[in-house]
Amino acid sequence: MEKPQSEVVLYGTWASAYCTRVQLALKLKGIAYEYVEEDLTNKSESLLHYNPVHKKVPVLVHKGKPIAESLVILEYIDDCWNNSPNVLPLDxxxxxxxxxxxxxxxxxxxxxxxxxxxxxxxxxxxxxxxxxxxxxxxxxxxxxxxxxxxxxxxxxxxxxxxxxxxxxxxxxxxxxxxxxxxxxxxxxxxxxxxxxxxxxxxxxxxxxxxxxxxxxxxxxxxxxxxxxxxxxxx
Amino acid sequence: MEKPQSEVVLYGTWASAYCTRVQLALKLKGIAYEYVEEDLTNKSESLLHYNPVHKKVPVLVHKGKPIAESLVILEYIDDCWNNSPNVLPLDxxxxxxxxxxxxxxxxxxxxxxxxxxxxxxxxxxxxxxxxxxxxxxxxxxxxxxxxxxxxxxxxxxxxxxxxxxxxxxxxxxxxxxxxxxxxxxxxxxxxxxxxxxxxxxxxxxxxxxxxxxxxxxxxxxxxxxxxxxxxxxx
Missing domain, CATH: 1.20.1050.10 (Glutathione S-transferase Yfyf (Class Pi); Chain A, domain 2)
Structure with a gap:
């Protein structure tokens, strides 16, 4: 498989609600991203490389740097792309x-x-x-x-x-x-x-x-x- | 027991590492607070009122409003008292x-x-x-x-x-x-x-x-x- 070249890449699987969360936040904030569908019965080398601790989706890779765990990713998206709309309230x-x-x-x-x-x-x-x-x-x-x-x-x-x-x-x-x-x-x-x-x-x-x-x-x-x-x- | 009057009140118990976390963050940021020691074998009405979901310490009460769960409290302390030093990195x-x-x-x-x-x-x-x-x-x-x-x-x-x-x-x-x-x-x-x-x-x-x-x-x-x-x- 060709290695994704986009600045923002999401490794996910279609049936996972945790992955849906990340897609929703990215779309809501208008962040362009490349989506890579993972087969969890045969995990890719990229997924194991980017999330060696939990070996799970979703993983967001931003400029080559990986972030795992959906709630952590949502916080990161808000922290990093801090133009409106924010996903977390400001108060x-x-x-x-x-x-x-x-x-x-x-x-x-x-x-x-x-x-x-x-x-x-x-x-x-x-x-x-x-x-x-x-x-x-x-x-x-x-x-x-x-x-x-x-x-x-x-x-x-x-x-x-x-x-x-x-x-x-x-x-x-x-x-x-x-x-x-x-x-x-x-x-x-x-x-x-x-x-x-x-x-x-x-x-x-x-x-x-x-x-x-x-x-x-x-x-x-x-x-x-x-x-x-x-x-x-x- | 007299009701605490301070702007910041921490309900905790001395042996709890979760409570130590909150005390460390408050002290590190120089936030004055009143500490209320809870007996977990006989929880106070205040604790049950402020944390009805988990009924656990620590609970931070700021201007009468309660926050529970140590990691959530640490994030709150950084969000609320956002003068330096921050506890979370800025990047x-x-x-x-x-x-x-x-x-x-x-x-x-x-x-x-x-x-x-x-x-x-x-x-x-x-x-x-x-x-x-x-x-x-x-x-x-x-x-x-x-x-x-x-x-x-x-x-x-x-x-x-x-x-x-x-x-x-x-x-x-x-x-x-x-x-x-x-x-x-x-x-x-x-x-x-x-x-x-x-x-x-x-x-x-x-x-x-x-x-x-x-x-x-x-x-x-x-x-x-x-x-x-x-x-x-x-």
Missing amino acids: PYQRAKVRFWANFYDQKIIPSSYAVVLSKGKEQENAIKEFNELLTVLEEGIEKDFSTKFPFNGERETLGFLDIVVGAHACNYRALEEAVAVVVEPKEHPAFLSWVTKLKEYPLMNETLPPHDKLAARMRERFSLASKRNIATL | PYQRAKVRFWANFYDQKIIPSSYAVVLSKGKEQENAIKEFNELLTVLEEGIEKDFSTKFPFNGERETLGFLDIVVGAHACNYRALEEAVAVVVEPKEHPAFLSWVTKLKEYPLMNETLPPHDKLAARMRERFSLASKRNIATL
Whole structure:
């Protein structure tokens, strides 16, 4: 494969929400970049060279220098291309709150969503209960810390850091539902689901998310579930 | 208890490395603050009010507004009191590298150190092996990404973000060794241990760390180990 020559190169894989985050930030800020699709079953020498610690996508390579980990990359993009629009709010307290909830999403909610799809029966019921409790914490926390209007960062009518961090993952819930027949009940999380619905309709998000059917098929394959299971309630 | 009236209040507990981090950053930047010692076996109403999500220390309350999670607090302190000295480097790429290794320390090395002290026998041997492998990754990564001279952030002769994040924890390794008789072998990690030794000698670090004997006693109590165990090699 020819070595990418662009000033900004993103190594990613189409189904990864972490990679979608970086693409959203780059597009939002109007940064031209070259995208290199990685096959995670056969990682390229470039990826292993640029991210020897975690050996994961996304990796952003800027003028030959690599940065790994999606949240670190988002901060870098804001620090480096510090012309508007910024992805993080400018107010220090709002920045802190955005970082707090981004970490909460990554450290609590994403692992909990894996626990749901990787479990069965009674264990899955408990996992779903915990997942919903965490969504309630997120919903109430965001309502308390920010205005809840979309986009909720309270500064402007475009995507902010949390919209990107949460949206890139949560906008795929429907594909996950279709793949493993676990339903996120709208009535229990009206604010969260209204936010996700609006994010999905946002043109930049819509054009950057992986195609629904392709993603559902990948997830179905990944979680080795040929047919839907029925779970009556959450 | 009388309610703290200061503009900056830190809720912490003396033995917590996460709280030491915040104290180091506040002192380094010359920010006056009131310290409230929490008893984690009987958490105060204030702590539960200010950090309802994690119910943990440290919590920094600035003009009545709370911020939780030590790395988020450190970023806030730098964002808010943005007069020099900054704790994070100013260069975007150096900032990204510092954030990457801070996350690596918190997400990989600290959990691995717990795995060492909470295991026994063959399991502990494996845990020690993994802990040492992670330290090697950290050591080599830092050597590659920064100049290794102390302090290694490459900008000045005072504590930086990584010195604070790693130092507040790693400077307690000797107390941990004394408590559970697990030795970090200097010959295997010369760069890391030389860095930690220099950090411990740094006056601000020295005066902020918990007293060695008191901490070793607390750890001994915590890990319920009355006597030392012998582990010949790492």
